[in-house]
Amino acid sequence: MEVDPATGDVTRAYMSQSTGSWILDNAAISAFSRWRFKKGTVTRVRTPIRFTLGGMVSTKFSVHKENMDDVLARFLEKERS
Numbered sequence: 001m002e003v004d005p006a007t008g009d010v011t012r013a014y015m016s017q018s019t020g021s022w023i024l025d026n027a028a029i030s031a032f033s034r035w036r037f038k039k040g041t042v043t044r045v046r047t048p049i050r051f052t053l054g055g056m057v058s059t060k061f062s063v064h065k066e067n068m069d070d071v072l073a074r075f076l077e078k079e080r081s
Contacts, residue, residue, distance in 0.1 A: 001032050001045045008037040016046075024051050 002012040013032040
């Protein structure tokens with residue numbers, strides 16, 4: 001993601017490597033495009049992701065290795081619960 005440091009808004013979100021599914025790629029880009037960061041903290045963020053299927057019909061979206069909300073908590077505009 002590219003972030004405007006003056007506002008904390010994501011100005012561009014993109015996949016460096018496609019999942020092979022445009023539906024999953026678009027879901028990730030759409031979600032990351034809505035993220036907001038504290039002003040002046042970051043200009044670019046790489047976020048590894050992993051999609052896994054759970055059960056027969058549900059899809060689970062999870063972030064690779066660590067919970068990225070915890071990793072990025074000091075940068076995120078919203079407070080963690």
